[in-house]
Amino acid sequence: MTNREIILGRIREALKVPAPHPAFQELGRADLPVGPDARQRVPTAPQKWLPPVGKTLEDQIELFRQNTEALKVDFHVCANVSEAIQHVKKLAAEGGWKKVGRHRGELTDAVARELSLAEVQTDRGYAVTDLESCDAGLTECEALVAQTGSVMVSAPSAGGRALSVLPPHHVVLARRSQMVPDLTAALQHVQEKFKDKFPSFISFISGPSRTGDIERILVLGAHGPKKLTILLLP
Amino acid sequence: MNVHAKEFNESARRYTADLHHRGWIQKALDGYYAKRDEFKSRFQSWPGARNLAAETKWEAINHLDRYLDEFVSRLEARGTKVFWAPGAQEARDYIVGVARQHQVRSIIKSKSMTAEEIHLNDALGKEGFEVVESDLGEYIVQLRDEPPYHLVFPAMHLTRQQISDLFHDKLGSEPTNNPEDLTMVARRVMRRKYCAADMGISGANFAIAETGMISITENEGNARLTTSLPRIHVALVGIEKVLPRLSDLALFLPMLATTGAGQSITCYNTLYGGPRQPGEPDGPEEFHVVLLDNRRTGLLADAEQRDALHCIRCGACLNVCPIFKNVGGHSYGTVYQGPIGSVITPHLRGLQDWKHLSQASSLCGACSETCPVEINLHHHLLHNRRNAVRAHPALLEKLIQAGFVLMMCRPALYQFAASVGRIAQPLQRLVGGTILDPLRAWTKTRSFPPLAKKSFRELWRERQTT
Numbered sequence: 001m002t003n004r005e006i007i008l009g010r011i012r013e014a015l016k017v018p019a020p021h022p023a024f025q026e027l028g029r030a031d032l033p034v035g036p037d038a039r040q041r042v043p044t045a046p047q048k049w050l051p052p053v054g055k056t057l058e059d060q061i062e063l064f065r066q067n068t069e070a071l072k073v074d075f076h077v078c079a080n081v082s083e084a085i086q087h088v089k090k091l092a093a094e095g096g097w098k099k100v101g102r103h104r105g106e107l108t109d110a111v112a113r114e115l116s117l118a119e120v121q122t123d124r125g126y127a128v129t130d131l132e133s134c135d136a137g138l139t140e141c142e143a144l145v146a147q148t149g150s151v152m153v154s155a156p157s158a159g160g161r162a163l164s165v166l167p168p169h170h171v172v173l174a175r176r177s178q179m180v181p182d183l184t185a186a187l188q189h190v191q192e193k194f195k196d197k198f199p200s201f202i203s204f205i206s207g208p209s210r211t212g213d214i215e216r217i218l219v220l221g222a223h224g225p226k227k228l229t230i231l232l233l234p
Numbered sequence: 235m236n237v238h239a240k241e242f243n244e245s246a247r248r249y250t251a252d253l254h255h256r257g258w259i260q261k262a263l264d265g266y267y268a269k270r271d272e273f274k275s276r277f278q279s280w281p282g283a284r285n286l287a288a289e290t291k292w293e294a295i296n297h298l299d300r301y302l303d304e305f306v307s308r309l310e311a312r313g314t315k316v317f318w319a320p321g322a323q324e325a326r327d328y329i330v331g332v333a334r335q336h337q338v339r340s341i342i343k344s345k346s347m348t349a350e351e352i353h354l355n356d357a358l359g360k361e362g363f364e365v366v367e368s369d370l371g372e373y374i375v376q377l378r379d380e381p382p383y384h385l386v387f388p389a390m391h392l393t394r395q396q397i398s399d400l401f402h403d404k405l406g407s408e409p410t411n412n413p414e415d416l417t418m419v420a421r422r423v424m425r426r427k428y429c430a431a432d433m434g435i436s437g438a439n440f441a442i443a444e445t446g447m448i449s450i451t452e453n454e455g456n457a458r459l460t461t462s463l464p465r466i467h468v469a470l471v472g473i474e475k476v477l478p479r480l481s482d483l484a485l486f487l488p489m490l491a492t493t494g495a496g497q498s499i500t501c502y503n504t505l506y507g508g509p510r511q512p513g514e515p516d517g518p519e520e521f522h523v524v525l526l527d528n529r530r531t532g533l534l535a536d537a538e539q540r541d542a543l544h545c546i547r548c549g550a551c552l553n554v555c556p557i558f559k560n561v562g563g564h565s566y567g568t569v570y571q572g573p574i575g576s577v578i579t580p581h582l583r584g585l586q587d588w589k590h591l592s593q594a595s596s597l598c599g600a601c602s603e604t605c606p607v608e609i610n611l612h613h614h615l616l617h618n619r620r621n622a623v624r625a626h627p628a629l630l631e632k633l634i635q636a637g638f639v640l641m642m643c644r645p646a647l648y649q650f651a652a653s654v655g656r657i658a659q660p661l662q663r664l665v666g667g668t669i670l671d672p673l674r675a676w677t678k679t680r681s682f683p684p685l686a687k688k689s690f691r692e693l694w695r696e697r698q699t700t
Contacts, residue, residue: 003318004306007473007527010320011299014535019296022288022541022608046485049283051276051498067498103515122515128429128463148488148499160515161462165455165502183484191445191480198445200312200511200521201462203504204487209455210501213371213387214413215394216262222370222417223424224455224502 046184053147053181060146060179061232067149071207072220074229081107084231085114088171091136091229092117095169101131102138103159107173107233112138122159128166137167137225141174142202143189144230147182150206151230154190155199164205170225172205175233238567239590245565246594255391259559262390266553269496276498287489288608291544294443294476298534301443301476302525308446312508314521322352322528329354329435329468330361332522336466338363338433342424344450344457345369346437347385347547348470348526350569351582354435365435366427368456370420377404383563385570386494386549391562424456434460434518438471439546440486444479447507448523451490451500458502467518469506472526474543486546493606494548533581539614542577544607551601551611557594566591573601577614580622589622649689656685 001009054060061077068075078084088111091097099118102108112119120130131137139158141151151172158164164172180186183204190202209224220226235243249255274280294301306316319325333341341358343349343365355365355376367376371388375381377400382388389397397416401407407419436457438448448469450457461467477486483503491497510517534540552558552572563571568579568591576591592615601611641647662682665671673682688696 003320003324006320007318007525007531008299008302010527010531011302011473011534014531015296015298017535017537019292019537019540022285022292046283046286049277049279049286050485050488052278070498125515132425132429150499150503155511155514155517161458161517165458165462183487184481187480187484198312198447198507200508200514200517201504201506202447203458203502204499206499206501206503208501209453211370211417211454212495213369213374213389214392214397214416216265216387216390217413219414219417221421222454222456223368223421223428223459 047182050182051147055181057176057179060181061176064144064146064149064179067146068207068230071149072228073149073207074227075232076230077232079234081110081233084173084233085111087229087231088115088138091169091171095135097135097169099134100136100138101126101134101159101163101167103140103163105140105157105173107140107175108138111173122163128162131162131166134167136169136171137163137165138171138173139164141172141178142193143178143180143186144174144232145180145183145186145204148204148206150183150186150204151228152186152190153203153205155201161201164203165209165224168221168225169227169229170205170208171229171231173231173233179232235590236587238587241567242561242565242590242594245567246561249562249565250560255562256560258393259391259562262387263553263559266496270492270550273492273496273498277492283485283489284606284608287485287606288541288544290477290482290485291546291607292541294478295474295534295540295543297478298473298476301478302473304443305441305446305476306523306525308443309508309523310446312446312511314446314508314523316523316525319524319526319528322526325352325470325524325526325528326354326357328524329470329522330357330363332466332468332520333358333363333433334361336433336520338466340427340431341365341433341435342368342427342431342460342464343435344437344452344460345372345388346435346470347382347569348437348472349435350382352470352526352528354470366424366431368424368427368454368460369452370417370454370456373420373424374400377401381564381569383571384549384552385547385572385575386552391564424459428459428463431460431464433466433468434464435468435470436460438469438475439490440477440483441471441475442480442483442505443476445505445507447480447505448475449483449487450504450506451487451494451502452504453495453497453501455502458504461504461506461518462516465518466520466522467506467509468522468524470524470526472528473530474545489606490546490548493550493604529582533578536581538617539577539581541607541609542574542581542611542614544609545574545578546607547574548606550604550606554600554604556596556598556600561594573611573615574609577609577611577618580618585618585622586626589618592616592618592622649691652685652689656687659685 101120143152208228211222374389383391439451440449491500509521558572580588
């Protein structure tokens, strides 16, 4: 017998005795056996219970702004690409950037072209120490989540796994059309987009890296970026 | 009394008398309560979310065979190597084997309570592999060579001064009182480790059956680096981590953050569905998922307590538990502390050895009330007590109870006992607290009020006659 068969066998044996469904416990009837109804119960959608999100795009951008502010994210709505370029240039000057990491993409190309700094492009592989010595990482994303103030990235949309976490400043370039109301919509987006061909890496990033492990005091920049900038383009 | 119960009692006695420790833990948790409540109140309905979370976990656990099968077949379809580990030994052997086969030199690890459960670091250390914990709290307790104090906040019992001294001793850093500086010391050390490590070990918070992915929740970014840079990634996953659908995360990620750390959402919530895929620039060449049973199926077989497998390890029940706050995380002597640990440890490591933990409860029910997946924790403590006694009846206690019942049911006997008590009590006072005192276990921490000179019956009789 293989280990798989051993464990699945133990599970099937254990499940021969049914456990009461939580919906029945709620009624104070924990002794009620599991009926066919319980097995077929499909849980309702969580949107009903989770924090509310406005319907219009403007509402969602406003909520995203509030949430990212609380998460200590530098979030800007840019009127056009050149405004975004100006903002990144300002960040580069303030941070004294010498080298940036980035991947190829419509928005990252447009911004990086104007930056004229040394670059590490991750698309075709890179040396870890090269990327580690970058002052910033420039990426695009899959979606922005209004409900939580998160950026959803994936391996193809953010230049792999490390670009968005290794350099000390992460700059995200996103389009207004990428704003989604909640996590449910973001997850649905990747399911529809990738079908069965999922990338090996998908992540929700909510603010710069942080820790509270010393006296529960918040410190930004634990192991990942100390700063997160999100620029919203038309 | 067995050795574990003795150790628990000794440690609990020491910690409860330590007022500094109690104040420290309370202070650390006060901030958590405020934040947790703030983010709970943003939910349109927290009770509604709890119900849904409990039902979703019920669905997963009560069809575990089906969902595990689905999870594994989807993972394997994209090149992940899955190992089913019936016990801790098999899991350790497999992971040591992977490290050996790839001639790994250094291993970086992100936080995993499941790895603590199987003592993975010891096993790898014995084979000569250096394992570095990358989560800041875990790194601190690793340097101190002690187990995590709390399953979410491993170093919450330490002051910045202690951590500064520790870093000064072990890492040669300058003493500092600033938590940010201390964090940066660890950041610098860890950066070098990430770049050098050729194997990364992580746990998982959720296993998504529908898409064959693991989900890891963290704040620091250490798990992301652990799973991005080394050429091998091993994830150790308890079989109970399964969720049926990807969309279930929309509920569980915010709930875990809210009850676990008092956050609306944690900084990184990452899904891993395989090793580096064609066209991807980075990620490990090999991705191993080790599915661990280690007596979880024993708990599964107990239908009454099966919902303890719904646990998402948020640690909320520890944070509200009056026992945890007094005896501290290290007194338990278990990997999983607090109410959830007291419920599941007897299943994972033997009822008779760990039944004392079920007595260490005021049965106030704060744990059950706060649990995001509605585990009936304080009732399970009662179930454990009952099961322990059923398996090993306490004959002396039974005898005493029977005697008590006999006395209470016979007025004459009761009156006789009361009058004996009135005579005996002054004598007890003479020897109070000494070894001759039969009530010393009781009077050590409590007073024994004097018996009334006359019983109610006597008073009543007098009233009737006058």
